[in-house]
Amino acid sequence: MAQDLAQLFVADLGSSAVVRITGCANFASSVPFKKLVNGLIERGCAKFTLDLTDCKLMDSTFLGVLVGVTHKLGQAAKGVELFNPSEQVHAMFDNLGILELFEKAKSLGQAEVAEAEISNAAKRELTENSLEAHRTLMDANPENEAKFKEVARFLEEDLKHQDEA
Numbered sequence: 001m002a003q004d005l006a007q008l009f010v011a012d013l014g015s016s017a018v019v020r021i022t023g024c025a026n027f028a029s030s031v032p033f034k035k036l037v038n039g040l041i042e043r044g045c046a047k048f049t050l051d052l053t054d055c056k057l058m059d060s061t062f063l064g065v066l067v068g069v070t071h072k073l074g075q076a077a078k079g080v081e082l083f084n085p086s087e088q089v090h091a092m093f094d095n096l097g098i099l100e101l102f103e104k105a106k107s108l109g110q111a112e113v114a115e116a117e118i119s120n121a122a123k124r125e126l127t128e129n130s131l132e133a134h135r136t137l138m139d140a141n142p143e144n145e146a147k148f149k150e151v152a153r154f155l156e157e158d159l160k161h162q163d164e165a
Contacts, residue, residue: 005029006055008036008118011111015044018111020051027061031129032118034065038072046073049105051113052085058092060148064133067140070101081105097141124162131155 006029009020017040025033037048048069058066066080073079083105085093093099121129134148134155 005032005118005120008033008116009051009113010036010040010116011113012040012043012045013111016047016049017045018049018051018108018113019116020054020113022054024056025058025062027059027126027130027133028120029118030062030065030133031121031125032116033062034068034129036116036118037069041072047079047081048073049081049083049108049111051083051108052089053083055086055089057086058089060096060137060151061130061133063092063096063098064135064137065129067098067101068133068136071136078103083108096137096144096147098137101140124159127155127158127162131159 006021006023006025008029009022011018019033019036021029021033023029040048050066070078070080078101080101081103082093090099093102131152134152138145138148138152
């Protein structure tokens, strides 16, 4: 199952990091992104600036993973900043009622980013990650329940079918 992965670039600055996301940030890209960010958090990173200049779009799974990162860092800290999101990406955050969870970055500073090594995830990992992401979006804003209740149900059923196979 080959999906187009967004390219991820990272500058690990110790207690902070810049992550550039290029292309389409979709469900297939969300697992490598989550692994990258979790690894940085484990090493002590507490603040992320996401460079979205070349990010064409984000799907709901990727957005749910981003909300999960804010929860992991602590919502009060607003540990994830967005730099230069396109109108379309900005509208996705706003439409899902999650924009207030993120700060707006004014600049990227002098960070030098390098391409992050990423790989495709297995079908089960993608499905589990997508289910968790959609549940996170529903928890973040009650209006999202109507939007994603059926998606979550479908993903739960898909996991059951994968277990039976």
